[in-house]
Amino acid sequence: MLAERQPATDVLAPPLAVLDPPPLALDNVSLFFDFDGTLVDLAPTPDAVLVDQRLLDRLDTLAERFPGRVAIISGRSITQLDAMLGRHAQLFAVAGSHGAERRTPEDGHIAAERPASLEAAAAVLRAFADANGLVYEAKSLGAGLHYRMSPAFEPDAVRLAEDLAATHGLTLQRGKMMVELRTPGDKGAALRALIAAPTMAGSMPYFFGDDVTDEDGFEAARALGGAGILIGEPRPTAAAYRLNDVAALRDWIAAILETR
Numbered sequence: 001m002l003a004e005r006q007p008a009t010d011v012l013a014p015p016l017a018v019l020d021p022p023p024l025a026l027d028n029v030s031l032f033f034d035f036d037g038t039l040v041d042l043a044p045t046p047d048a049v050l051v052d053q054r055l056l057d058r059l060d061t062l063a064e065r066f067p068g069r070v071a072i073i074s075g076r077s078i079t080q081l082d083a084m085l086g087r088h089a090q091l092f093a094v095a096g097s098h099g100a101e102r103r104t105p106e107d108g109h110i111a112a113e114r115p116a117s118l119e120a121a122a123a124v125l126r127a128f129a130d131a132n133g134l135v136y137e138a139k140s141l142g143a144g145l146h147y148r149m150s151p152a153f154e155p156d157a158v159r160l161a162e163d164l165a166a167t168h169g170l171t172l173q174r175g176k177m178m179v180e181l182r183t184p185g186d187k188g189a190a191l192r193a194l195i196a197a198p199t200m201a202g203s204m205p206y207f208f209g210d211d212v213t214d215e216d217g218f219e220a221a222r223a224l225g226g227a228g229i230l231i232g233e234p235r236p237t238a239a240a241y242r243l244n245d246v247a248a249l250r251d252w253i254a255a256i257l258e259t260r
């Protein structure tokens with residue numbers, strides 16, 4: 001099923017409706033975006049992601065047109081998002097590390113503690129990555145092991161991460177061609193915390209995401225009267241709508257900006 005560009009109107013019409021919803025007033029909507037696979041295309045390694053100027057310009061414009069009602073909720077740490085987005089990351093509320101940390105103008109940076117046991121577990125993941133030509137990713141509140149470049153390592157990587165999670169009392173996070181050991185948190189709780197800001201209070205949340213960790217965000221958005229929008233191929237999901245890919249989301253953003 002192809003996502004259809006909606007005509008420029010003064011309302012927010014979801015791009016792909018499983019059901020046919022009534023039009024939603026733009027003034028009552030808050031927008032929550034996942035990062036990898038949603039705002040930017042996936043790349044072979046975490047550092048190879050391309051953040052282009054056109055995206056940054058569109059994020060700037062979104063922040064102007066939806067003042068205080070745009071947020072990024074990512075599995076990346078806020079430190080990583082800052083490095084990727086530069087000053088533009090300051091324009092939004094941000095939740096990082098799968099919801100274990102957040103930063104808003106009202107509350108500043110609130111983060112869970114880095115678990116002491118993470119160091120030992122991370123050292124094992126790093127050694128495994130080094131020994132097998134995989135990619136180790138250091139994160140503020142987690143440690144990632146990426147096998148996108150060598151998918152045959154998936155079973156071993158998952159088994160190792162499961163063992164380490166059990167041994168060290170860490171949360172195991174599956175991702176796209178990666179496993180991560182991390183501190184607890186979820187994107188649904190992050191959305192609920194961010195939408196409590198005065199600028200978002202009472203708004204209808206739209207959460208855009210592609211990955212399994214985004215499902216918590218989809219559910220929270222739906223429970224609060226909004227909706228999830230899945231980026232990517234159809235799959236069992238709590239999202240109500242879908243866009244084909246990152247390019248389709250960028251087109252959708254451009255289209256709604258034309259209306260405001």
Ligand SMILES: O=P(O)(O)OC[C@H]1O[C@H](O[C@H]2O[C@H](CO)[C@@H](O)[C@H](O)[C@H]2O)[C@H](O)[C@@H](O)[C@@H]1O
Pocket residue numbers: 034035036037038041042043044045046047049073074075076077137139144146148175176177178180211213
């Ligand atoms: O919640 P997100 O913002 O989508 O972050 C999820 C994870 O994204 C990154 O990994 C993914 O993207 C990489 C770059 O495209 C890709 O190489 C990898 O295979 C994907 O899993 C990031 O590196 C992780 O830390 C995030 O948790």
